[in-house]
Amino acid sequence: MSHRPVEPPVRRSFETWSWFFMRLSGLALVFLALVHFAITHIVNDVVETDYRFVADRWENPLWRLFDWALLALALAHGANGLRWIIDDYVRRPRRQMVARAALYSLSGLLFLAGTLTILLFPT
Amino acid sequence: MGRPLVRPSVTPLKTATTYKGKSGQWAFLGHRVSGFLVFLFLLLHIVDVSMVRWPSVYDEIHALYGNVLLRLFEVGLLFALLFHTLNGLRIVAVDFFPGAVARERRMLGAVVALTVLAGVPGGYVILKPFLDGL
Numbered sequence: 108m109s110h111r112p113v114e115p116p117v118r119r120s121f122e123t124w125s126w127f128f129m130r131l132s133g134l135a136l137v138f139l140a141l142v143h144f145a146i147t148h149i150v151n152d153v154v155e156t157d158y159r160f161v162a163d164r165w166e167n168p169l170w171r172l173f174d175w176a177l178l179a180l181a182l183a184h185g186a187n188g189l190r191w192i193i194d195d196y197v198r199r200p201r202r203q204m205v206a207r208a209a210l211y212s213l214s215g216l217l218f219l220a221g222t223l224t225i226l227l228f229p230t
Numbered sequence: 231m232g233r234p235l236v237r238p239s240v241t242p243l244k245t246a247t248t249y250k251g252k253s254g255q256w257a258f259l260g261h262r263v264s265g266f267l268v269f270l271f272l273l274l275h276i277v278d279v280s281m282v283r284w285p286s287v288y289d290e291i292h293a294l295y296g297n298v299l300l301r302l303f304e305v306g307l308l309f310a311l312l313f314h315t316l317n318g319l320r321i322v323a324v325d326f327f328p329g330a331v332a333r334e335r336r337m338l339g340a341v342v343a344l345t346v347l348a349g350v351p352g353g354y355v356i357l358k359p360f361l362d363g364l
Contacts, residue, residue, distance in 0.1 A: 130325065133318045144311060148304060149355050154296035158285040178276065185269035192262065217276045224280045 125187055132184045139177040162228075171225050178221040186214040257338050261317050264310040271307055298360045305353040312349050316341040 147156050164170045193206045281288040294300055320337045323330040330337065 123288065130322050134322065137315050137319065140311060141315065144308065148308070149352060152296075152359055153301070153304065153356070154359070157292055158282060158289050161279075161282050161288075181272055182276075185272055186266070188262075188265045189269060192266065213273065217273060219278045221278045224282060228282065 117192060129184060129187060135176075135185060136180055139173065140181060143174075145175055165225070165228050166230065171228075175222065175225050179218065179227070182214055182218050182221075206217045253338055257320070257341075260313055261321070264314040264317075264336055266287055267310050268307065268314060290294055296359070298357075301357055304356050305349075308352050308356065309345060309349045312345045312352075314343065314346055 147153060152161070165174075168217065189210055191204060193210065197203045197206045278288075278291050281291055317338070320334065320341050323337065324334050347357070
């Protein structure tokens with residue numbers, strides 16, 4: 108380990124913003140993900156969180172907003188993390204492109220599915 | 231995309247992922263593995279929650295989460311989530327507060343200790359319905 112803090116590069120490149128985004132979204136996710144896990148596994152038992160439970164909770168638009176923020180930030184944070192992993196282990200440009208394309212399409216598709224689920228759920 | 235897929239500044243794999251085998255190496259590995267596992271679960275979880283459009287399908291799939299094997303899986307998820315969260319806070323501290331660098335090893339100790347301290351009682355709560363049914 109280096110004994111000096113890592114200074115972000117002066118030029119604000121895409122990777123600088125990516126680095127910054129991981130810290131910011133990470134801090135938000137400390138709250139969002141842990142509260143979500145506590146509600147669905149600690150405060151309530153997991154078998155209690157059935158359809159009725161979701162319907163009751165989503166009566167309140169603020170919970171929908173909470174869940175959507177968690178969906179968006181967790182997906183973006185996770186997809187960017189997996190992009191870093193792909194960059195480290197998939198070195199050949201063609202394979203890297205295929206792996207990235209698969210990651211982006213899967214994440215995009217699930218973001219769409221999750222967004223529509225929250226948005227279109229009947230009140 | 232307009233930029234090279236392999237960034238020229240990236241050093242080869244052997245050095246890029248090595249922190250000289252010290253504690254930072256294990257923190258890095260733990261962060262990467264826990265993040266990867268939580269992300270895989272997230273993908274699965276979005277699919278199962280999307281079934282809520284069809285209440286009976288959702289409830290049928292959802293009932294599986296009460297199974298003891300999936301409860302053990304949820305305990306694993308809790309530990310991965312706790313470690314990734316706490317170590318992430320350690321990374322933020324090291325990146326933004328110069329004074330934290332000298333203490334990063336002790337902070338890693340605190341990360342592991344807090345993961346266990348919160349994970350064990352949390353895991354007990356998750357497994358309790360199964361343990362009570364024995």
